[in-house]
Amino acid sequence: xxxxxxxxxxxxxxxxxxxxxxxxxxxxxxxxxxxxxxxxxxxxxxxxxxxxxxxxxxxxxxxxxxxxxxxxxxxxxxxxxxxxxxxxxxxxxxxxxxxxxxxxxxxxxxxxxxxxxxxxxxxxxxxxxxxxxxxxxxxxxxxxxxxxxxxxxxxxxxxxxxxxxxxxxxxxxxxxxxxxxxxxxxxxxxxxxxxxxxxxxxxxxxxxxxxxxxxxxxxxxxxxxxxxxxxxxxxxxxxxxxxxxxxxxxxxxxxxxxxxxxxxxxxxxxxxxxxxxxxxxxxxxxxxxxxxxxxxxxxxxxxxxxxxxxxxxxxxxxxxxxxxxxxxxxxxxxxxxxxxxxxxxxxxxxxxxxxxxxxxxxxxxxxxxxxxxxxxxxxxxxxxxxxxxxxxxxxxxxxxxxxxxxxxxxxxxxxxxxxxxxxxxxxxxxxxxxx
Ligand code: TRP
Ligand code: SF4
Numbered sequence: 001x002x003x004x005x006x007x008x009x010x011x012x013x014x015x016x017x018x019x020x021x022x023x024x025x026x027x028x029x030x031x032x033x034x035x036x037x038x039x040x041x042x043x044x045x046x047x048x049x050x051x052x053x054x055x056x057x058x059x060x061x062x063x064x065x066x067x068x069x070x071x072x073x074x075x076x077x078x079x080x081x082x083x084x085x086x087x088x089x090x091x092x093x094x095x096x097x098x099x100x101x102x103x104x105x106x107x108x109x110x111x112x113x114x115x116x117x118x119x120x121x122x123x124x125x126x127x128x129x130x131x132x133x134x135x136x137x138x139x140x141x142x143x144x145x146x147x148x149x150x151x152x153x154x155x156x157x158x159x160x161x162x163x164x165x166x167x168x169x170x171x172x173x174x175x176x177x178x179x180x181x182x183x184x185x186x187x188x189x190x191x192x193x194x195x196x197x198x199x200x201x202x203x204x205x206x207x208x209x210x211x212x213x214x215x216x217x218x219x220x221x222x223x224x225x226x227x228x229x230x231x232x233x234x235x236x237x238x239x240x241x242x243x244x245x246x247x248x249x250x251x252x253x254x255x256x257x258x259x260x261x262x263x264x265x266x267x268x269x270x271x272x273x274x275x276x277x278x279x280x281x282x283x284x285x286x287x288x289x290x291x292x293x294x295x296x297x298x299x300x301x302x303x304x305x306x307x308x309x310x311x312x313x314x315x316x317x318x319x320x321x322x323x324x325x326x327x328x329x330x331x332x333x334x335x336x337x338x339x340x341x342x343x344x345x346x347x348x349x350x351x352x353x354x355x356x357x358x359x360x361x362x363x364x365x366x367x368x369x370x371x372x373x374x375x376x377x378x379x380x381x382x383x384x385x386x387x388x389x390x391x392x393x394x395x396x397x398x399x400x401x402x403x404x405x406x407x408x409x410x411x412x413x414x415x416x417x418x419x420x421x422x423x424x425x426x427x428x429x430x431x432x433x434x435x
Contacts, residue, residue: 102143
């Protein structure tokens with residue numbers, strides 16, 4: 001079986017297969033006022049997004065957390081993550097972004113000083129310029145936040161080495177900081193549910209699909225520390241409890257569930273179970289959030305299972321992965337319009353070898369990096385996008401025409417963005433938390 005390696009430069013082709021293989025759910029939510037990537041199949045999968053959907057629709061509290069490695073320059077692949085964060089912020093979420101300096105140190109040998117410089121000068125101004133509200137955003141460093149590191153060593157008591165080897169395929173040569181770094185990421189994802197950072201609540205983690213192993217790990221760990229669990233029964237929902245004082249805890253659960261409107265219960269102490277007979281699958285989230293608030297009273301390691309969405313990884317303009325280490329493959333947010341236009345001119349398209357063949361057979365937008373730029377970033381209007389797609393397929397469109405259009409849109413966007421980025425520099429100090 002294929003593993004997903006978060007540190008490789010692997011490109012994935014068949015996302016549906018990936019989804020099935022790893023038990024990722026298809027993303028099919030119809031979100032209010034969401035950016036185009038949510039409806040264009042770019043965000044193609046999720047785990048546990050139901051909680052977030054519910055929070056958005058009911059205007060209830062939720063948070064967003066993601067992290068970026070401070071290595072190299074920020075490019076359009078990274079922009080996609082921040083676009084999603086900005087959307088959730090508009091929908092009321094509080095925002096936390098990790099500077100993954102421990103991970104950069106562990107996996108790329110970047111010093112903490114260098115990471116700090118890159119984060120403050122390269123990344124954070126762009127976060128703000130991309131639309132994150134400086135009053136409601138915090139950016140912190142993994143290496144400086146004690147709660148992150150505490151979760152890493154505490155909660156990993158319920159994880160063992162074989163499991164790690166199975167998830168990540170680490171070898172005997174992998175350095176120990178690197179092996180430890182996924183647990184730091186678990187700390188990133190969970191610590192924002194501590195009281196100090198907003199309390200127990202649903203958290204959404206928007207990431208590229210290469211991060212799925214970390215999400216699986218985090219959600220498994222959360223599960224292992226839970227004392228209550230819920231499972232659907234023939235009649236209603238079953239609540240199970242695995243700690244001390246079974247009777248007392250289940251009675252307390254019943255009491256709290258009654259306050260939420262449930263009326264019919266059956267208690268079975270030897271089974272450590274409480275059945276809610278007038279609840280169905282659709283009550284799952286409501287029941288679980290009730291039990292989490294109860295469990296909070298005596299279990300310091302209780303958390304909402306974090307939700308994740310997965311986006312496709314952008315193809316590099318040269319065909320492989322979009323990567324900071326191959327400058328021609330990526331459009332950097334700090335590229336001048338001229339530099340960016342040049343990269344667009346040289347980009348790999350899905351066009352045929354000659355214009356004649358193009359007219360005859362049509363192009364292949366599915367394989368085209370320019371078309372990808374339109375879908376992910378440059379074309380807001382769905383009907384215009386469809387027009388591009390169809391005229392490419394039918395052979396009416398020539399790649400030169402597309403490249404010109406992409407270069408123009410990109411140039412305009414960058415010009416405006418660079419102005420905002422200058423303005424944003426003054427706000428870096430407002431968003432950075434030093435501990
Ligand atoms: N591992 C991520 C990357 O390589 C960065 C990261 C660190 C992160 N902590 C996180 C992502 C928490 C999401 C949530 O890009
Ligand atoms: Fe890509 Fe446009 Fe060429 Fe089609 S015509 S392959 S969309 S550049």
